Amino acid sequence: MAEFEQRDGEARLPFDPATSAPDAGLVFIGIVRSPWTKREDCPKNLRQARERDEAASLIIDKPYRPALAGLEPGQYLHVLSWFDRAPRDLIAQRPRHVDTARGTFALRSPVRPNPIGLHTVKIVAIDLDAGQIGIDAIDLLDGTPLLDLKPYFSSIDAFPEAAD
Secondary structure (H helix, E strand, O other): OOOOOOOOOOEEOOOOOOOOOOOOOOOOOEEEEOOOOOHHHOOOOHHHHHHHOOOEEEEEOHHHHHHHOOOOOOOEEEEEEEOOOOOOOEEEEOOOOOOOOEEHHHOOOOOOOOOEEEEEEEEEEEEOOOOEEEEOOOOOOOOOEEEEEEEOOHHHHOOOOOOO
């Protein structure tokens, strides 16, 4: 695991969730293929990733490929990823762009007790037999494990009244 400098105002758990007894059993269903191989080069969010206009794809392991039936280019997809290279013990963090620390659950940082990422992407191509989904962009390092895929439905997933 990479070392992370602790900033003023940040707080760590007295234990590492990665080494405590697991509460749930998860399986990886595939991996992300992206142009980002170093943390410092990876976009901080999907907006930045889309601005860079770099192709990415999701590679689904063979046993899970039948679950892709019904997905089509043009659809949006929620991607759940596992930030496998992120520390898990920060409960308060101070992002570089703010003056004060915030609780981890108020941030989208990959550093969290359960390093699960949520990314909403657009399918641009799909090869069901190869288990490859071409997507418009991604803000993940190459090789990041995938936990799940869920379709995006604007009728239930969009909240126009929500404030940032």
